Amino acid sequence: MGTGLDLPLDSVLRGDCIESLKRLPPASVHAIFADPPYNLQLKTELRRPDDSLVDGVDDAWDRFDDLATYDRFTREWLTECRRVLRRDGTIWVMGSYHNVFRLGVALQDLGFWILNDVVWRKSNPMPNFRGRRFTNAHETLIWAARGEESRYRFNYAAMKSMNDDKQMRSDWLIPLCTGNERLRGPDGTKLHPTQKPEALLHRVILACTAPGEVVLDPFLGTGTTAAVAKRLGRRFIGLERDPGYADAAEARLATIEPLSESVALALPAKREQPRIPFGALVERGLVPPGTKLWDRHRRWQAEVGVDATLRCGRVAGSIHQVGAAVQEAPSCNGWTFWHIERRDGTLRVIDELRAELAPGS
Amino acid sequence: MGTGLDLPLDSVLRGDCIESLKRLPPASVHAIFADPPYNLQLKTELRRPDDSLVDGVDDAWDRFDDLATYDRFTREWLTECRRVLRRDGTIWVMGSYHNVFRLGVALQDLGFWILNDVVWRKSNPMPNFRGRRFTNAHETLIWAARGEESRYRFNYAAMKSMNDDKQMRSDWLIPLCTGNERLRGPDGTKLHPTQKPEALLHRVILACTAPGEVVLDPFLGTGTTAAVAKRLGRRFIGLERDPGYADAAEARLATIEPLSESVALALPAKREQPRIPFGALVERGLVPPGTKLWDRHRRWQAEVGVDATLRCGRVAGSIHQVGAAVQEAPSCNGWTFWHIERRDGTLRVIDELRAELAPGS
DNA sequence: GGCATAGATGAATCACAAT
DNA sequence: CATTGTGATTCATCTATGC
Known part of the structure; x- marks a missing residue:
C-alpha cells in the first residue's frame, strides 16, 4: 500500500521506543524482535498506573505497583508493535522467568497468536553461586503471529537444513555472547549488560523472514538484531533511547557487509517451488x-x-x-x-x- | 503446629479439587506439584504424513470457554494451594505455551516468589507434522516459594550428585512416559492422555522435600506424583475428580514399595552427548x-x-x-x-x- | 530364539492457492 | 468470503510380526 516509503529503513531511531513506534506506518514490518528491559532498572524508566512518574529511590513501591507498572509498559509497546506489524508478520519477544510470563499473557490478551515458545539453552551459563536454586541456564523466546488466522512465514526447510536435516526443535543450544563478539569500551568493560549472541539472531531472522524484508527491534541496545539483519540481506529499523548504545550500534553497523544474494538466499522449500501438474x-x-x-x-x-x-x-x-x-x-x-x-x-x-x-x- | 493430624495422608481424595483443598488445614503441606489442564484448544483433527490420525487431547476437562475463565479457575485453585502450603514450602506448576504464561502471572500476582523456571526437554517429542512450526519439544515447570521471604528447602547436594557432580541446570532432558511405564487399559489404550514420566517427579520431589514430608498433587490423574512420593519415602495427598483415574491411581499405589534414600539418590540424571549440527x-x-x-x-x-x-x-x-x-x-x-x-x-x-x-x- | 523389518504413537493451539 | 482441489508433511522409541 505504499506505506514503505515512510519507513526509516536501515537506521537507528533515538528516543523513547513507544514514541518512535507511533511514528511508524501501520502494517509495515515483516518481523519484530524485542528483548525488553526488566528487573529493577525498570523502576527508573516507568510510570505508575496513575501515570505519575516513578521515583527510582521510592521505597514505598510494593510488589503490586511494580508488576502493574511493568504490565502497563509491556502492553503499551506491544500494542504499537502489533499496529506496525504486517498481517503476515511475526514477533519474537524474549525474557527470563522474572518477566516472560507477563510478556506471554500480554501477547495473548492483545490478540497475538503464540506459535512456539523457544528455549535458548546457554552452553556456558553463570553458575548459581549461593547454591539455593537450579543454575538458571536458559531464557525463553516467544514466537507469535499477529493473529490466529495469520498466514505467517516459517522457513521450514532452512531450519531443517540448519539442524542436519531434522526438524528444528523448540530448544536451542547457543553460547553466551563472549570473546571478540562482545562489544567493549576502551577500558575493556562490556558496553551492554545483556548483549545477545549473533547466532541467536541468525536463527531467529532466518526462520521467519526473506531477504529484503524488514526487521524491527524496539529495544536495539548495541545493535545485534540490526547487525545480523544487515548481514543476512534484510532491512532493519532499530529503536534505542540510550545515546551511548545507539552510538555503539551505529558504529557496529558501519562495519557489517551484507552477504552476497546467492549466499543469503536459503534453499526454497518444496511448497515454494513452482507446481508441476x-x-x-x-x-x-x-x-x-x-x-x-x-x-x-x-x-x-x-x-x-x-x-x-x-x-x-x-x-x-x-x-x-x-x-x-x-x-x-x-x-x-x-x-x-x-x-x-x-x-x-x-x-x-x-x-x-x-x-x-x-x-x- | 499440629495441623498434620488433620491431614488425610497417603490417600486419594475424590471430587472437585478446589472443594477438597478447602477442607485441608492451612500451612500443612511441604510441597505441591500441579499439572493442571492446559486448555489446548485443538480445532481440527491432525493427521501424520502417513495419514494416520493423531490421538490428541480432546477431553472435556481440558476445555475452557475463554482465557478469562481459565484465569479464574487458575487463581481459585492456586489461592487454595497457597493457603495449604507451609510457609517454608514450595510449589511446582507445569504447562506448555498455551497456558504456562497465565500460570506464571497468577503465581506472581498471588504473592508466590518464583525461584526457577525449569524446562523439561523431551528426548522423543512428537514431530510437527505439517512443517509449520518448530517441533514443540519441551514443557515448562515453574518452581516457586510461598513468598519472597520464605526459607524454602533446596537439596542442592542431591541435585548436584544426580548431575555428575555439576550444578543441576534449569533444563532437564527426560523421555516421555511410554512403554511399560505407561498405564493402559485392558484394550491396550492409554488410561490417561497426559501421564507424566516418573523420572520427572523423581527429580522434582528429591529437589525440594525430605523423607517424611508431605507432597500434595491437586490434579493427581493416574497418580505419578503419589507413586514417586511413596517410593521416595514421602507422604502424599492426591486430589482427583475423575473416578476412573482415581481408581487407577489407587491400584498403582498399592504396588509401590518405598525405597531407601541411598538407593533413590543413585539414580543419575540422563547424560547427554550433544550432537553438533x-x-x-x-x-x-x-x-x-x-x-x-x-x-x-x-x-x-x-x-x-x-x-x-x-x-x-x-x-x-x-x-x-x-x-x-x-x-x-x-x-x-x-x-x-x-x-x-x-x-x-x-x-x-x-x-x-x-x-x-x-x-x- | 535371534534378528530384521514394519507398525504404532506421544499435551498439537499443524495449508493454501485457485475459483 | 466461502468452497474446492492440490499436495506438503515426521522423530525417537517401543511393540509386533516374520523369517
Missing part, C-alpha cells in the same frame, strides 16, 4: 497414456488416461482422488502414493519424475 | 555463510549458504547430500569429506571444527 508428465511422454501405476505394495493398480486422469476399476479422477478412493482415505498425495515400474521390474515413485521437469535440470 | 558452525561464525569448502584433493568446491546448505553448481543440499552428489556416490560423510582453507592455504577437515564445539574441549 501430473498432466505435464503425460504430455512430455514421461508417463505416456496407458501407463500402469502401482502403489508401493502393489496392492492397487491404475491406468493413466490421455487426459492425465487415473482409472482403477470403477474409480476415475486425479492421481490424488484415485489414491484416496482406493485406500478409502480422506485424502492422498498421489505424487508419493503412485509408482511406475522400471524395466527391471522395480518401482519408482512418480514424484521423482517431477524433478526431471524442474527448471535447471 | 553443521548449522551450529555456520551461525556461530566458525564457518560463515559464503565460505568455500573443498574436498581433500580440491577436485570439488562448494559454497556455504546462510541455512547451512552447500551449493556446488546445480547441486544444493546438506554437506552430506552434496558430497555424495559430486562423487556420484550413494552416501557420504560430509564431516570428513569437506575442508576449509587455512590462511596459509592448507586444508583442514571440518570435522575438527565440530570437535572444538564439543563439551570438554
Whole structure:
C-alpha cells in the first residue's frame, strides 16, 4: 500500500521506543524482535498506573505497583508493535522467568497468536553461586503471529537444513555472547549488560523472514538484531533511547557487509517451488497414456488416461482422488502414493519424475 | 503446629479439587506439584504424513470457554494451594505455551516468589507434522516459594550428585512416559492422555522435600506424583475428580514399595552427548555463510549458504547430500569429506571444527 | 530364539492457492 | 468470503510380526 516509503529503513531511531513506534506506518514490518528491559532498572524508566512518574529511590513501591507498572509498559509497546506489524508478520519477544510470563499473557490478551515458545539453552551459563536454586541456564523466546488466522512465514526447510536435516526443535543450544563478539569500551568493560549472541539472531531472522524484508527491534541496545539483519540481506529499523548504545550500534553497523544474494538466499522449500501438474508428465511422454501405476505394495493398480486422469476399476479422477478412493482415505498425495515400474521390474515413485521437469535440470 | 493430624495422608481424595483443598488445614503441606489442564484448544483433527490420525487431547476437562475463565479457575485453585502450603514450602506448576504464561502471572500476582523456571526437554517429542512450526519439544515447570521471604528447602547436594557432580541446570532432558511405564487399559489404550514420566517427579520431589514430608498433587490423574512420593519415602495427598483415574491411581499405589534414600539418590540424571549440527558452525561464525569448502584433493568446491546448505553448481543440499552428489556416490560423510582453507592455504577437515564445539574441549 | 523389518504413537493451539 | 482441489508433511522409541 505504499506505506514503505515512510519507513526509516536501515537506521537507528533515538528516543523513547513507544514514541518512535507511533511514528511508524501501520502494517509495515515483516518481523519484530524485542528483548525488553526488566528487573529493577525498570523502576527508573516507568510510570505508575496513575501515570505519575516513578521515583527510582521510592521505597514505598510494593510488589503490586511494580508488576502493574511493568504490565502497563509491556502492553503499551506491544500494542504499537502489533499496529506496525504486517498481517503476515511475526514477533519474537524474549525474557527470563522474572518477566516472560507477563510478556506471554500480554501477547495473548492483545490478540497475538503464540506459535512456539523457544528455549535458548546457554552452553556456558553463570553458575548459581549461593547454591539455593537450579543454575538458571536458559531464557525463553516467544514466537507469535499477529493473529490466529495469520498466514505467517516459517522457513521450514532452512531450519531443517540448519539442524542436519531434522526438524528444528523448540530448544536451542547457543553460547553466551563472549570473546571478540562482545562489544567493549576502551577500558575493556562490556558496553551492554545483556548483549545477545549473533547466532541467536541468525536463527531467529532466518526462520521467519526473506531477504529484503524488514526487521524491527524496539529495544536495539548495541545493535545485534540490526547487525545480523544487515548481514543476512534484510532491512532493519532499530529503536534505542540510550545515546551511548545507539552510538555503539551505529558504529557496529558501519562495519557489517551484507552477504552476497546467492549466499543469503536459503534453499526454497518444496511448497515454494513452482507446481508441476501430473498432466505435464503425460504430455512430455514421461508417463505416456496407458501407463500402469502401482502403489508401493502393489496392492492397487491404475491406468493413466490421455487426459492425465487415473482409472482403477470403477474409480476415475486425479492421481490424488484415485489414491484416496482406493485406500478409502480422506485424502492422498498421489505424487508419493503412485509408482511406475522400471524395466527391471522395480518401482519408482512418480514424484521423482517431477524433478526431471524442474527448471535447471 | 499440629495441623498434620488433620491431614488425610497417603490417600486419594475424590471430587472437585478446589472443594477438597478447602477442607485441608492451612500451612500443612511441604510441597505441591500441579499439572493442571492446559486448555489446548485443538480445532481440527491432525493427521501424520502417513495419514494416520493423531490421538490428541480432546477431553472435556481440558476445555475452557475463554482465557478469562481459565484465569479464574487458575487463581481459585492456586489461592487454595497457597493457603495449604507451609510457609517454608514450595510449589511446582507445569504447562506448555498455551497456558504456562497465565500460570506464571497468577503465581506472581498471588504473592508466590518464583525461584526457577525449569524446562523439561523431551528426548522423543512428537514431530510437527505439517512443517509449520518448530517441533514443540519441551514443557515448562515453574518452581516457586510461598513468598519472597520464605526459607524454602533446596537439596542442592542431591541435585548436584544426580548431575555428575555439576550444578543441576534449569533444563532437564527426560523421555516421555511410554512403554511399560505407561498405564493402559485392558484394550491396550492409554488410561490417561497426559501421564507424566516418573523420572520427572523423581527429580522434582528429591529437589525440594525430605523423607517424611508431605507432597500434595491437586490434579493427581493416574497418580505419578503419589507413586514417586511413596517410593521416595514421602507422604502424599492426591486430589482427583475423575473416578476412573482415581481408581487407577489407587491400584498403582498399592504396588509401590518405598525405597531407601541411598538407593533413590543413585539414580543419575540422563547424560547427554550433544550432537553438533553443521548449522551450529555456520551461525556461530566458525564457518560463515559464503565460505568455500573443498574436498581433500580440491577436485570439488562448494559454497556455504546462510541455512547451512552447500551449493556446488546445480547441486544444493546438506554437506552430506552434496558430497555424495559430486562423487556420484550413494552416501557420504560430509564431516570428513569437506575442508576449509587455512590462511596459509592448507586444508583442514571440518570435522575438527565440530570437535572444538564439543563439551570438554 | 535371534534378528530384521514394519507398525504404532506421544499435551498439537499443524495449508493454501485457485475459483 | 466461502468452497474446492492440490499436495506438503515426521522423530525417537517401543511393540509386533516374520523369517
